[in-house]
Amino acid sequence: EAGVAQSPRYKIIEKRQSVAFWCNPISGHATLYWYQQILGQGPKLLIQFQNNGVVDDSQLPKDRFSAERLKGVDSTLKIQPAKLEDSAVYLCASSYSGTAGSTDTQYFGPGTRLTVL
Amino acid sequence: AQSVSQHNHHVILSEAASLELGCNYSYGGTVNLFWYVQYPGQHLQLLLKYFSGDPLVKGIKGFEAEFIKSKFSFNLRKPSVQWSDTAEYFCAVNGNNRLAFGKGNQVVVIP
Numbered sequence: 001e002a003g004v005a006q007s008p009r010y011k012i013i014e015k016r017q018s019v020a021f022w023c024n025p026i027s028g029h030a031t032l033y034w035y036q037q038i039l040g041q042g043p044k045l046l047i048q049f050q051n052n053g054v055v056d057d058s059q060l061p062k063d064r065f066s067a068e069r070l071k072g073v074d075s076t077l078k079i080q081p082a083k084l085e086d087s088a089v090y091l092c093a094s095s096y097s098g099t100a101g102s103t104d105t106q107y108f109g110p111g112t113r114l115t116v117l
Numbered sequence: 118a119q120s121v122s123q124h125n126h127h128v129i130l131s132e133a134a135s136l137e138l139g140c141n142y143s144y145g146g147t148v149n150l151f152w153y154v155q156y157p158g159q160h161l162q163l164l165l166k167y168f169s170g171d172p173l174v175k176g177i178k179g180f181e182a183e184f185i186k187s188k189f190s191f192n193l194r195k196p197s198v199q200w201s202d203t204a205e206y207f208c209a210v211n212g213n214n215r216l217a218f219g220k221g222n223q224v225v226v227i228p
Contacts, residue, residue, distance in 0.1 A: 003160075042121070042123075042207050042209075042218030042219050043207075048215075091160075105151075108160050110159075110160045111160065
């Protein structure tokens with residue numbers, strides 16, 4: 001089965017510019033997650049979708065970050081405007097259901113490495 | 118909210134040595150526990166997981182982990198490592214439907 005796809009793999013921008021990342025989850029997976037992984041840290045959840053609804057966006061910096069999952073499949077994460085501290089790897093993951101108390105495994109994509117200059 | 122602690126961020130050992138990585142978490146409710154691994158140039162993948170039942174869990178590539186509820190720990194072990202085990206290992210805890218990761222252990226196995 002195909003894994004989680006992400007693009008681009010690398011992106012370099014200047015501060016105050018905007019950037020967008022794309023994710024295509026595993027077919028049939030209802031839940032999609034975006035994580036931010038800063039160098040030397042573990043991934044941190046930014047937002048979780050179940051189908052096309054937001055389940056948890058409590059750790060998303062909403063003044064500059066936005067995400068959508070139209071039609072409950074693909075998702076985009078946008079940063080506008082970017083700051084130096086946004087330099088990180090942005091990971092997308094998906095799981096079959098992701099309902100509360102679920103024991104589903106999350107499957108991760110390769111990530112997008114963002115460098116903000 | 119739950120939090121996860123992993124110590125000894127950098128571990129260097131020789132082939133055939135034993136490996137143990139510590140993981141402690143803080144969360145008062147029921148948790149699901151995971152170890153993920155990221156090999157050089159590859160994406161995060163599941164190594165093993167614990168949900169319930171036998172607290173000693175066996176995963177891929179000879180890894181195992183033991184859940185000790187009283188110690189809030191989920192330590193990862195492998196009796197004899199290989200060069201191909203060079204990777205970064207992350208402990209993760211799912212409580213309240215959110216997966217929280219530790220900072221990871223960078224493990225380098227010298228042939």
